[in-house]
Amino acid sequence: MTIVPVIKRDYITKLAEQGKRIDGRNFDQYRNIEIETKVVNKAEGSARVKIGNTQVLVGIKIGLGEPFDDSPNMGVLSTAAELIPLASPDFESGPPRENAIELARVVDRGVRESQVVDVEKLVVTAGEKVWIVFIDIHVLDYDGNLFDAASLGALAALSTTVIPAKRFEKELPEGYPKEDFPLPMSEPPISCTAVKINDYVLFDSCFDEEIIADARLTVATDHNGDIRAMQKGLSGSFTREEIQKVIKGALDNGQEIRKKLYQSTGK
Amino acid sequence: MKSDIELITNEGKRLDGRGPHDLRKVKIEAGVLHRADGSCYLEWGGNKVLAAVYGPREAVPRHTQNPLRAIVQARYNMAAFSVEDRKRPGPDRRSVEISKVISEALEKVILTEQFPRASIDVNIEVLDAEAGTRCAGLTAAAVALVDAGIPMRDIPVACAAGKINGQVVLDLGKEEDNFGDADLPISISPRTGEVLLLQMDGHLTVDEFNQAFDLAVKGCHTVSEIQKKAIMHKYQSVAAEVQE
Numbered sequence: 001m002t003i004v005p006v007i008k009r010d011y012i013t014k015l016a017e018q019g020k021r022i023d024g025r026n027f028d029q030y031r032n033i034e035i036e037t038k039v040v041n042k043a044e045g046s047a048r049v050k051i052g053n054t055q056v057l058v059g060i061k062i063g064l065g066e067p068f069d070d071s072p073n074m075g076v077l078s079t080a081a082e083l084i085p086l087a088s089p090d091f092e093s094g095p096p097r098e099n100a101i102e103l104a105r106v107v108d109r110g111v112r113e114s115q116v117v118d119v120e121k122l123v124v125t126a127g128e129k130v131w132i133v134f135i136d137i138h139v140l141d142y143d144g145n146l147f148d149a150a151s152l153g154a155l156a157a158l159s160t161t162v163i164p165a166k167r168f169e170k171e172l173p174e175g176y177p178k179e180d181f182p183l184p185m186s187e188p189p190i191s192c193t194a195v196k197i198n199d200y201v202l203f204d205s206c207f208d209e210e211i212i213a214d215a216r217l218t219v220a221t222d223h224n225g226d227i228r229a230m231q232k233g234l235s236g237s238f239t240r241e242e243i244q245k246v247i248k249g250a251l252d253n254g255q256e257i258r259k260k261l262y263q264s265t266g267k
Numbered sequence: 268m269k270s271d272i273e274l275i276t277n278e279g280k281r282l283d284g285r286g287p288h289d290l291r292k293v294k295i296e297a298g299v300l301h302r303a304d305g306s307c308y309l310e311w312g313g314n315k316v317l318a319a320v321y322g323p324r325e326a327v328p329r330h331t332q333n334p335l336r337a338i339v340q341a342r343y344n345m346a347a348f349s350v351e352d353r354k355r356p357g358p359d360r361r362s363v364e365i366s367k368v369i370s371e372a373l374e375k376v377i378l379t380e381q382f383p384r385a386s387i388d389v390n391i392e393v394l395d396a397e398a399g400t401r402c403a404g405l406t407a408a409a410v411a412l413v414d415a416g417i418p419m420r421d422i423p424v425a426c427a428a429g430k431i432n433g434q435v436v437l438d439l440g441k442e443e444d445n446f447g448d449a450d451l452p453i454s455i456s457p458r459t460g461e462v463l464l465l466q467m468d469g470h471l472t473v474d475e476f477n478q479a480f481d482l483a484v485k486g487c488h489t490v491s492e493i494q495k496k497a498i499m500h501k502y503q504s505v506a507a508e509v510q511e
Contacts, residue, residue, distance in 0.1 A: 059348025
């Protein structure tokens with residue numbers, strides 16, 4: 001479209017030939033990660049995650065509602081992402097578009113498929129009333145790698161979530177506990193994303209790397225070292241060796257990020 | 268809705284322990300976002316607000332352009348998780364109205380004639396809400412505009428006063444807003460005292476209005492000092508970095 005990405009691409013690939021990146025990191029190295037929990041009082045759970053300059057705020061709201069017809073014995077999870085114009089000169093207001101929807105769905109899948117939230121314990125009256133968990137992802141500052149920041153934010157926020165049973169006292173049936181209790185959770189999987197530029201695979205891309213990337217691969221791994229979710233994006237391709245490389249990097253980085261997550265949530 | 272709860276005692280003590288003329292705690296930080304041209308994070312009691320400024324940049328779609336000056340587009344938005352019952356994401360009638368009055372207030376002080384055909388976009392995100400978000404939002408937006416280097420006649424500032432249990436007080440808290448008698452948010456240009464934004468709902472006598480107005484103006488000046496400190500702090504830290 002414009003000349004700037006062409007120049008940047010030239011610069012980034014020339015550096016990559018020498019084994020370097022624009023901010024001096026190694027190819028498989030993450031930027032500094034900061035996780036802060038309980039940042040929003042009105043939310044039942046919340047977390048702010050910074051990966052380098054990228055900043056994401058995730059808030060959890062809990063409500064009561066009906067279960068889906070096909071799963072009467074399960075609570076409901078709902079994930080939404082907003083790419084608000086505050087976060088980047090290129091984001092526009094209005095209903096979520098492609099990018100926001102993909103982001104929300106990838107985070108949703110990570111949370112849902114890994115069964116990190118025990119939805120069966122969210123039933124109040126089977127088939128009639130269940131707890132609904134709303135995960136709202138708010139991107140505050142976009143400098144690349146939203147997938148990892150958003151999924152880490154969602155996990156940190158969920159880990160600190162409290163079900164406000166006391167506030168819903170009047171709507172709960174007799175015999176159901178009326179005291180607030182923590183959201184039932186199990187071990188979280190950690191998402192790590194790499195991009196491919198020419199033949200180089202770079203983890204945790206910053207904005208300049210991301211806009212010229214050919215392909216992107218997200219791998220979520222759990223504490224046993226198993227893979228729990230994957231998502232490839234963009235129009236480029238990966239070879240088998242490159243996929244192996246991304247999985248290895250995702251496992252190594254995932255270990256470190258998991259430690260940070262536990263530290264920040266006190267678990 | 269009126270309530271029997273006592274919002275203020277006869278001794279003038281309010282629910283959160285403040286006196287009638289006390290502000291909630293205000294904390295402002297300038298330049299907190301990387302991608303924005305200017306930004307500000309503000310805490311005002313239990314309110315947490317982020318503001319980001321983009322521009323001046325070409326106004327799109329083109330028919331919105333003004334050949335003589337820049338347009339100012341503020342967008343006030345509440346996070347879904349910022350309130351007790353989850354708010355459906357996206358603009359509603361309330362936020363559209365607030366965006367409009369804030370845009371107009373800011374437009375008055377910005378030297379828009381310097382940027383024909385341009386747009387100055389101000390994004391205000393309420394992350395945590397506890398009464399008085401429009402004042403908090405406008406105050407944060409003003410600091411973000413300064414941080415973006417937008418030329419302005421003054422740094423606007425906002426603050427509310429109101430009436431609870433028949434008494435005029437400064438800066439309504441959550442219960443006071445819900446169960447109080449009146450709320451009067453205003454924004455002024457502190458150098459000249461011009462009123463940039465004024466809204467009122469509830470019931471006030473003329474006398475009470477004058478009291479509340481003067482009180483709100485006083486509150487504005489207090490917050491204005493905190494704004495200036497935050498901006499100075501940003502520039503001093505940049506200056507210190509350069510000297511290193």
